[in-house]
Amino acid sequence: MKENDITNLIIGAAMQVHSALGPGLLESAYAACLFNELEELGLKVKKEYPLPLQYKKTTLDVGYRIDLLVEDKIVVELKAVEELNDLHLAQMITYLKLANCEIGLLINFNVLKLKDGIKRVANNYKK
DSSP states (O other): OOHHHHHHHHHHHHHHHHHHHHHOOHHHHHHHHHHHHHHHHTTTEEEEEEEEEETTTEOOOOOOOEEEETTEEEEEOOOOSSSSOOOHHEEEEEHHHHOOSSSHHHHHHHSSSSGGGEEEOHHHHTO
């Protein structure tokens, strides 16, 4: 399945979760529900996927975790914040680099209309 097809399915599932729950909950609630929706769609989903940091010849397990990794291709970072900012975007770009993935979705559930809380991010530094 191509990245665009996968991201469309993820966005559709996120919209279903947001429609059912609305804004104002903890990120963990949205993550659990979105994980279930994506699995029901038959997608391979890993939650809280560990992401080691490679520095020169050393691999450091410093506790970074991707909220959801879908089909080993798409990094999904979930937020429940007032608004997305540059730091959230920088985190996503770093996760894309570390995971060696091309596409990520940054989704903020704490909005009235979910379409206003979704950012598609591309990694221009893929190894």
